[in-house]
Amino acid sequence: DAGVIQSPRHEVTEMGQEVTLRCKPISGHNSLFWYRQTMMRGLELLIYFNNNVPIDDSGMPEDRFSAKMPNASFSTLKIQPSEPRDSAVYFCASRQGGDNQPQHFGDGTRLSIL
Amino acid sequence: AQSVAQPEDQVNVAEGNPLTVKCTYSVSGNPYLFWYVQYPNRGLQFLLKYITGDNLVKGSYGFEAEFNKSQTSFHLKKPSALVSDSALYFCAVGSNYKLTFGKGTLLTVNP
Numbered sequence: 652d653a654g655v656i657q658s659p660r661h662e663v664t665e666m667g668q669e670v671t672l673r674c675k676p677i678s679g680h681n682s683l684f685w686y687r688q689t690m691m692r693g694l695e696l697l698i699y700f701n702n703n704v705p706i707d708d709s710g711m712p713e714d715r716f717s718a719k720m721p722n723a724s725f726s727t728l729k730i731q732p733s734e735p736r737d738s739a740v741y742f743c744a745s746r747q748g749g750d751n752q753p754q755h756f757g758d759g760t761r762l763s764i765l
Numbered sequence: 766a767q768s769v770a771q772p773e774d775q776v777n778v779a780e781g782n783p784l785t786v787k788c789t790y791s792v793s794g795n796p797y798l799f800w801y802v803q804y805p806n807r808g809l810q811f812l813l814k815y816i817t818g819d820n821l822v823k824g825s826y827g828f829e830a831e832f833n834k835s836q837t838s839f840h841l842k843k844p845s846a847l848v849s850d851s852a853l854y855f856c857a858v859g860s861n862y863k864l865t866f867g868k869g870t871l872l873t874v875n876p
Contacts, residue, residue: 682862684864693868693869694855694866696863696864699862701862706862707862707863742808744808750859750861751814751816751859753811753814754811754864755811756808756810758806758807758808761806
């Protein structure tokens with residue numbers, strides 16, 4: 652079975668550029684999560700969608716960050732304009748059911764902002 | 766608010782020896798507890814979960830975890846470690862749709 656698919660796996664871009672990260676969740680999963688992982692801060696939840704609707708975006712660091720989920724099989728996380736401190740690994744995860752079910756993670760996008 | 770503590774940043778064990786990775790949690794109500802493993806340049810992989818029932822939970826790759834309500838702990842264990850178990854391990858508590866992760870424990874199994 653296909654897992655959560657993220658693209659690109661690596662992104663290197665210059666400060667000020669727009670960055671778009673993509674995620675395809677596991678088919679049939681009704682929840683989608685975006686995380687950021689850094690050495691200093693560990694894993695941080697950025698935003699949570701349920702049935703394609705954003706439920707909690709309190710973890711989105713600034714207005715420069717935005718996320719969309721136009722349908723059940725696709726989500727994007729956009730950073731505009733990007734800054735060096737945005738450099739991190741960004742993970743997408745999906746889940747079927749409620750809190751007692753595990754989240755399934757993609758392999759992440761390693762983002763470097765120069 | 767919920768929280769997870771993994772008191773050891775690193776754990777080193779010899780291959781064939783038992784391993785334990787410690788986790789304590791704080792959450793109001795009944796906890797949903799999870800263990801994940803992360804290999805280099807990969808996402809987190811689900812190992813096992815505790816929802817209710819038996820305090821000893823068995824998961825993937827021979828791992829198990831023991832839930833202790835009085836000590837609010839959920840330690841990960843394996844009777845005989847393999848070199849291939851070397852990875853970063855995360856404990857997490859789930860509540861109100863969120864997973865709160867510990868900072869992770871780097872497990873190194875020496876041949």
